[in-house]
Amino acid sequence: MxxxxxxxxxxxxxxxxxxxxxxxxxxxxxxxxxxxxxxxxxxxxxDQGGGGYGGGYGGGGGYAPRNTTGTTVVCSSCGQQTTVPFEPRGDRPVFCRDCFQAQKASGGGGGRGRDRGGRY
Ligand SMILES: [Zn+2]
Ligand SMILES: [Zn+2]
Incomplete structure (x- = not known):
């Protein structure tokens, strides 16, 4: 008992x-x-009333909705014109696909801090 x-x-x-x-x-x-x-x-x-309490709550991360047209930007690394599927923020460098991949690959490998200061 x-x-x-x-x-x-x-x-x-x-x-x-x-x-x-x-x-x-x-x-x-x-x-x-x-x-x-x-x-x-x-x-x-x-609090939860009426909500569909799906299992995947909070998953997915901060994915912005896809911008179908894309935004034309100039790659901060190689200067090439490229299209990115998001709205770039002025305070962040934008890379073309190739440079982005390269950045990602080297990310965390110690080569950080490049252009961090933002000369603009
Ligand atoms: Zn309580
Ligand atoms: Zn590039």
Whole structure:
């Protein structure tokens, strides 16, 4: 027979009671031990309400939507004109495909800091 448990809410940090009744209720449904007190859980639930809680939440990184036309820029490395599928930011160097690949390949290899100061 399990007794009541004192748990600490990971949200508000308060202690709450995970009663024996709740424990059996939870294990019946295959839920694991709650990390939050009831008010916080309810708040969370309300938060997520109506949303499609897909598994891939937060994945994908910061991929900007594809700019279909592309933007014509001049490569900061070789000076060649090239088209990039994103809107370049003024404070960052833009590379053509070849130079970009080269940059990526050498990235982290110690050759960093090139043109870092930004002479413009
Ligand atoms: Zn709480
Ligand atoms: Zn280039």
């Amino acid at each position: 399990a007794g009541d448990l004192q748990l600490t809410c990971s949200d508000c940090g308060r202690e709450f009671t995970f009663t024996a009744a709740d424990q059996s209720f939870f294990s019946e449904r295959g839920f694991s031990t709650p990390k939050r007190c009831k008010p916080c859980r309810q708040a969370k639930k309300a």
